[in-house]
Amino acid sequence: QVQLVESGGGWVQPGGSLRLSCVASERTDAMGWFRQAPEKEREFVAVIRWNGGSTYYRDSVKGRFTIARDSTKNTVFLQMNNLKPEDTATYYCAAGRRLIQSSLGRASAYQYWGQGTPVTISS
16 A cells, blocks of 8 residues: 655645645655545646656646656655646645556546645635
8 A cells, every 4th residue: 555645735825836745655657646626526737657757737737837756755746836726726646556648637547645735825
């Protein structure tokens, strides 16, 4: 069982920045971030493969969010800049094994999840 521990959520004003971190107890195929706003479906945000470092983003965060990994610490980061009120959600770290390209954006493809960290963007 892979354990995932997130940190870094909080409140910022629109246009501000936050950096989320997720430490994994062991490495899998890829680690990603999903988010879920109240009364909405959980949605894909970004993912990075451990081998090779390929990254993928949902369109609405491209150019604002950056996912990166520190392989020495089994840690993945999500740097979020120019935050908007619509980014408000609980952000979840996820890890998956045997993830094929077409499944990277599907929450159901990931076997392991963190507890979530809330992110609030408001003035």
